[in-house]
Amino acid sequence: MRALALAAFFALAITAVFASLAFFNETQYSINATLPPVMKDGNLSLYPLARAYWAPAGGYNVTYYIMKFVPGWPEYYEVGVFVPKFTGWSASLQRLSQIGTANYAISLDGSVEISSYQSSGPPVPTPATVTWTSISSQRYSVLAQAVFQNGGISAVQLVNFTALPMSRLYSYVFTCPSYSISSFNSSSPWLYLITTGKSEANVTSGILYTDGKNGWAAGFVNVTQWLGSPIPASSSFTVYYYLQASLTGNDYLQVNFFISSSPNDPKPYLEVIYYYSVNGRSPANLSKYIYGYSVPYISIYLNITNKKKQWLPLSIPQVYSTGYIVGFALVTYSPNGNTIIEWKNVNLTETQCPLPSNWSVYGQSAAQTSSALVLQGSPYVVFYRSLISGALTYISNFTGAGTYAVFSQSLTPIFGVNISGDNFYALCGSTSVYLGNYPASAWVELRPLNDWGDIILRDVYGNILARYGCFYSAQPAYVGYSTAALLRVYNITALG
Known part of the structure; x- marks a missing residue:
């Protein structure tokens, strides 16, 4: 598809060249092509995000301006300048053709020349800055035809503006693994249905039924078999339960967790029982029935909603402070009666997990949690990684107090932002410039270009809220975060 599009474009360019010959003396045309009165230069600081070059086509010098963009987000750059060799020349643009659709405008010194809705513009004195704004999701x-005039003399050259969408090169969401059982299956090798007395346990249409009749009924999940290894006991747990009738007397709803001391040990040393009962305070411990031996247990009373015939959530923020979960059981216990509880939508989420690969930490401390990377300076911490090959922009979302920056090899910020709540400051070396208070800010972009550091604050839709840029001479090496306080980082994406 791209090869066809390029071939079609070049064919179109050549067609336009020969069509233009009808308006110009051939000798004059040749002079204008080989000795342009106005130079069309590119902004070298933006390379490689934007670049300019020229190539001959059918006798014309065709100037190409190429710009890359984040799909769907506004872009705004001064991509070049029209510089006259002699005074007195004006410049204007006329659109000849277009391939692809976009919302764009190309201006000379602030005067819109061509856009999505405008095919030509007025002449402006040179030198004139070429500004390109764009919103698009596709190439x-x-x-365009650049018309240069000086008194009664006119010259025409072709200018091609091509916008290319950036590709995602790297993306990471700072969160911990989450594991779910959205639908139970009685044939799952890690699910065991265990009962005592006249109790019953079964699975119907993905729902686990536990019917306690003068005993207990349990659906036991062997986590080691299910996930391949135990998970930290500090994980959070949720499940939805459905009471056929409100619990009364000594009936129990229970979730029993079996904890080992090592991730390599599938055998528990402790049973942690979360339970609800109106009057009962002696929940059933099940380790000897499930594992064949008894272990010490602790019981924790749950304050849940005791309402019948509606699905309700049961949430445990942290199962236990130490160890690893090797299994858990969803239990109905009715010592002297008959109680039915249904279960669905189990979720276990690790609340802390190892830091992502290819990232490094200097100082203390950095922890990856279920919702964010948490950096807490004690007294100072830097969390960083090498720049991504080919990346033009790094987009991140974070809150708190600290710095998001491009760093040198010595971990010195070259450029970036410092935040404190909703207050943003642009950093350029040792210089800090207040950008303003932006509670609507959702994203910060850092663009380490040729020798230009571009800082962009955007809202959730990508609209630009604030922007700051500066030249730098240090060699960029890393992108990352630093703080002497508390900073929460949610994600980072590199595009190029």
Whole structure:
């Protein structure tokens, strides 16, 4: 598809060249092509995000301006400048053709020349800055005719503007693994249905039924078999339960967890029982029935909603402070009666987990939690990784107090932002510039270009809230975060 599009474009460019010959003396045309009165230069600081070059086509010098963009987000750059060799020349643009669709505008010194809705613009004095604004999700090209005039002399050259969408090169969401059972299956090798007395346990349409009749009924999940290894006992747990009738007397709803001391040990040393009962305070411990031996247990009373015939959530923020979960059981216990509880939508989420690979930490402390990377300076911490090859922009979302920056090899910030709540400061070396208070800010972009550091604050839709840029001479090496306080980082994406 791309090869066809490029071939079609070049064919279009050549067609436009020969069509233009009808308006110009051939000798004059040749002079204008080989000795342009106005130079069309590119902004070298933006390379490689934006670049400019020229190539001959059918006698014309065709100037190409290429710009990359984040799909769906506004872009705004001064991509070049029209510089006259002699005074007195004006410049204007006329659109000849377009491939692809976009919302764009190309201006000379602030005067819109061509856009999505405008095919030509007025002449402006040179030198004139070429500004390109764009919102698009796909590649597009605009072929324009640059008309240069000085008194009664006119010269025409072709200018091609091509915008290319960036590709995602790296993306990481700072969160911990989450494991779910959305639908139970009685044939799952890690699910065991265990009962005592006249109790019953079964699975119907993905729902686990536990019917305690003068005993207990349990659906036991062997976590080691299910996930391949135990998970930290500090994980959070949720499940939805459905009471056929409200619990009364000594009936129990229970969730029993079996804890080992090592991730390599599938055998528990402790049973942690979460339970609810109106009057009962002696829940059933099940380790000897499930594992064949008894272990010490602790019981923790749950304050849940005791309402019948509705699905209700049961949430445990942290199962236990130490160890690893090797299994858990969803239990109905009715010592002297008959109680039915249904279960669905189990979720276990690790609340702390190892830091992502390819990232490094200097100082204390950095912890990856279920919702964010938490950096807490004690007294100072830097969390960083090497720049991604080919990346043009790094987009991140974070809150708190600290710095998001491009760092040198010595972990010195080259450019970036410092935040404190909703207050943002642009950092350029040792210089700090207040950008303002932006509670609507959702994303910060850092663009380490040729020798230009571009800092962009955007809202959730990608609209630009604030922008700051500066030249730098140090060699960028890393992207990352630092704080002497508390900073929460949620994600980072590199595009190029």
